[in-house]
Amino acid sequence: MKLHNRMKIELMSLPENVGLARIAVAAFASECNLDVGELEEIKVAVSEAVSNAIIHGYQKDANGVVTLTATLQDNVLEIIVEDKGRGIADLEQALEPGSADDPERMGLGFVFMKSFMDEVNVESEPGRGTRVRMIKKIPKNPQAEN
């Protein structure tokens, strides 16, 4: 496997950093020669994972650190979003649609991640944090010119 590129970002757990994470991933993925729809889907998946870390993981405590790692290896884009927040007690239930603990929320974050990315794995330990690993297969040659 050829490693094309890698970045790691640590962000304070602030709502305005969701946009930052999204745009950093977009800039990172833009060398993959995707079209707007494909890139938009990756951005939505990242937004959902980072929002979850901030809202649920750290329950909006700004001192938490959200870590985002993006790796481009061969034709595979891997994105990992991690927090050291409160974790998920019932992971199976959380992954189901409509599992929101707040009636105002839709509980579709994981559903979006799973439908927009080719693979999504979630590891979580109550009281220790959550790690969401997402894989997207890049159909085109990563370093192709547009």
Add this chain to the structure above:
Amino acid sequence: MKLHNRMKIELMSLPENVGLARIAVAAFASECNLDVGELEEIKVAVSEAVSNAIIHGYQKDANGVVTLTATLQDNVLEIIVEDKGRGIADLEQALEPGSADDPERMGLGFVFMKSFMDEVNVESEPGRGTRVRMIKKIPKNPQAEN
């Protein structure tokens, strides 16, 4: 001093990551309510520092890691660009205009950093790496509503 926001980015030493660093810093700084020209100056300063880390620090060895830290505290934006590359033997000379070791280069990177930012400090140790710390005072209220 009130800490408003902080991010840390680690990037592989690849030319295409200069753009990534620049966009991430601009997105980070954009919460300061700056105009396009002010953001542009910050972007140029960051581009120069990150390019130096890649070209001179790691001499284009992609395995090097460039670390960028941005902190917004009160009205002060601090940006630190670090590499663990070859370092600078004669720092005083490197900071002068036209000190390029390659006749094709202009040797103006540090000059731009110093003219676009309010403060620039460089620490470097031959064989161990270089750390460029830049400060920009933000005239407007960081969290001002638009």
Add this chain to the structure above:
Amino acid sequence: IGEIRRYLRDNNPIRVSRSLRDIAYKAIQVREVLLNKHSREPSLNEIADELNLPREEVIFAMDAIQEPVSLFEPIYH
């Protein structure tokens, strides 16, 4: 989901570079309009608000129409 997905796709069969250029040119126009209206340089927030886009999207687009590396780094060109 299918609907959202279709929305994202149907509206965007185009290349990223193309759509970024469109946003960037709109941003430049809006900047000009705001500059004339208020007789001062608008902030990026004001431009993004006017375009109804998140400000980091505007940053990404504006960056995309520039030289890939700094103007002062001729080495990659």
